[in-house]
Amino acid sequence: MVTDRPAPEPGPAEVAVSVTAAPITPLDVLCASGTSYFGRPATPYVPGVQGVGVLTRPAPTHPAGTPVWFATAAGMLPGDGSMAEHVAVAAADVVVLPPGADHALVAALGLSAVAAWRCLTGTGELAAGETVLVLGAGGVVGQSAIQLARVAGAGHVVACARSAAALERAERLGADSTVRLEAGDDVGSLARRLGEHPADLVIDPVWGLPAAAALHALRPGGRLVNLGSSAGEQSPLSSAVLRSRSLRVRGYTNNELSADERRDALLTVVGHALTGALTVDYARVALQDAARAWTRPGRVVLVP
Helix, strand or coil, X not given: CCCCCCCCCCCCCEEEEEEEEEEECHHHHHHHHCCXXXXXXXXXXXXXXXXXXXXXXXXCCCCCCCEEEXXXXXXXXXXXXXXXXXXXXXXXXXXXXXXXXXXXXXXXXXXXXXXXXXXXHHHCCCCCCCEEEECCCCCHXXXXXXXXXXXXXXXXXXXXXXXXXXXXXXXXXXXXXXXXXXXXXXXXXXXXXXXXXXXXXXXXXCEHHHHHHHXXXXXXXXXXXXXXXXXXXXXXXXXXXXXXXCCEEEECCXXXXXXXXXXXXXXHHHHHHHHCCCXXXXXXXXXXXXXXXXXXXXXXXXXX
């Protein structure tokens, strides 16, 4: 429901931000539905775990009008989020953006691109020349991972997705090879096709059957980094495959990043967006139409 509310007054260690773009992310939907691992949030609350805007008032080190990205804990902890015209957010969760940054694109990328970057270069330990397999290549994490893998020095990037349109887009974004996930696939059939491009690192925002199949496509000593479960909460992993190839399966969450780590990663991906090396498909929707946009497929960015 979209309604009128007074603009919040910032408290100690908070700043006032006029929002210019706020994405609807899978985490927002999970939190609002009470199905995230944070549990059911106290209601009513304004959702939105991140956004972009300008400082409404001068801050200690920056004037009013300074463009910023910000994070909130809406849906995870008590408090309101970014899907509003005006917000009050912790100063520690604000990142000043470089001149020329596209607010809607930064909002669309946001923490999804941060996660892709950190999974590749941090948790996934990507080395120059390695082959990266990106599952769920149609989503924002997947689209970002394809491009950022190339930026980070991958020698070959493989994209896997359900739709032909997603795979065509993946090729435009720089994927060298594509594998389509078919409706009748089992672990063996998908594994055979993925195995045509042996990978060193799998970026996995889907889990379920695709993750199990991807393990078969990993070279000895390969790594799979999981950061989501859109294909299922359970995956039929093979102990024999894990042990025979000394594979590593690791979990990732942005919530473990320090404020400095998150800022550095965000500014890195924004920098790549400014050079044209990173983009993502998204739809702009007016804030007043947020209720209708809530379940719309793809990344939606709410704008005032």
